[in-house]
Amino acid sequence: MTKNAFRRRAIASLLLATLLTQTPTWAEEFPSRPLRIVVGFAPGVGMEVSTRLLAEQMGKELGQPVIVENKPGAATMIAAAQVAAAAKDGYTLLMLNNQTANNVLLYKKVPYKNSDFTPVAGGGVVSMVMAVSKTVPVTTGREFLKYAKDNDGKLFYGYWGAGGSPHLLAARLASSTGLTLQGVGYKDAGPATADLASGRIQLFFTSVTHGLSMLKAGTANIVAVGTPERLPSMPNVPTFSESGIDGMPNPWWGYGVPVGTPPAVIQKLEQAIKAAVESPRYQAMLASTGSIPMPVSSPAKFQEFIEKDQEKWAAAIRPLKLELD
Structure with missing residues (x-):
């Protein structure tokens, strides 16, 4: 082996050894910017x-x-x-x-x-809640299911955004219980809240925070909550499961x-x-x-x-x- 060939081989071996022993990689240095x-x-x-x-x-x-x-x-x-x-x-x-x-x-x-x-x-x-108009004579989810069965096809639920959570949860409630509920679409939660308070619609599903604000304002009853356990902020409100409402996604x-x-x-x-x-x-x-x-x-x-x-x-x-x- 010539002197030059030996030198090239030694340099190549040194470079390879350096690469193999280098511990930092681009992934380990992540993140290096916002x-x-x-x-x-x-x-x-x-x-x-x-x-x-x-x-x-x-x-x-x-x-x-x-x-x-x-x-x-x-x-x-x-x-x-x-x-x-x-x-x-x-x-x-x-x-x-x-x-x-x-x-x-x-x-x-x-x-x-x-x-x-x-x-x-x-x-x-x-966690979603089931908000019911105070014009409906119920205070629990089970009472609402019985009332809805006795008035099948006559109750309306509100939702905003076709295919959104409030829409799909009401549809799931209807299909899982065999009820016929009529849907009314809104641009946002404001008009739906007003119509629930007046009794033009009887039901909608909404977030806990929105539900609590309606409960405190006295504009609706919260009859069931989607949490596994009852909420400390609403200890008297049963869960969906306690209300006989199963298979509801959140x-x-x-x-x-x-x-x-x-x-x-x-x-x-x-x-x-x-x-x-x-x-x-x-x-x-x-x-x-x-x-x-x-x-x-x-x-x-x-x-x-x-x-x-x-x-x-x-x-x-x-x-x-x-x-x-």
Whole structure:
């Protein structure tokens, strides 16, 4: 072997040894710049407010700012399509939620597939309540079911946004109990609340915070709650299960990244989100809104949760025979 060939071989061996012994990789150095969470709702919506607090806590864990970017519209499809097309580097997350997952069951054209995202970690589950007009002579869920059966086909429920949670929960109640309920669509919760107070409609499903405000204002009765246990803020109101109402899904939210994001990056994001969710401030926020932590412990469990939950929403969607544009 010539002296030059020996030298080239020695240099190549040294370079290889250096590469093999280098422990830092681009994934281990993640994140080296700000991250963003894209949210498909306007500012002020419950899940969006929760995400802002989570982003703040995540930033402390990761040592980089986490920015919330609102992309409302098209039933969260604008936000989801944007993240599906984003770089697979972990710097762009999507606030996943039941609406985003259910769009493929509701709309003719959806600009993404649910498989375009890898779920990372859950944010929480929204507890819904059953609000009934005070013109209806009932105070519990069981009493409402009996009254609705005695007046089958004569009661109206309100909802805002075809295919949204209030719409689907009322439809699920009807299909699971054999009741005939008439739906009335609204642009937002305000007119529906007013019509519930006046008795023009008799029922709608809404969030705990909205339900509590109506209860305190004396404009409606809350006859059942979607939490596993009774709420401390409404200790006399039975749960859906106690009321004989089973198989009711609850809205949820969590966080995902474009499929193909490196596992090491996903693991780091999962750890940061978990730490944020477990923080006292976040837990207090959940308790104040009647929401509960999502019962998942890994990205795989989160994926399993979404798939099982979608089966419940599908049971509510099928009877409506919706095919939205």
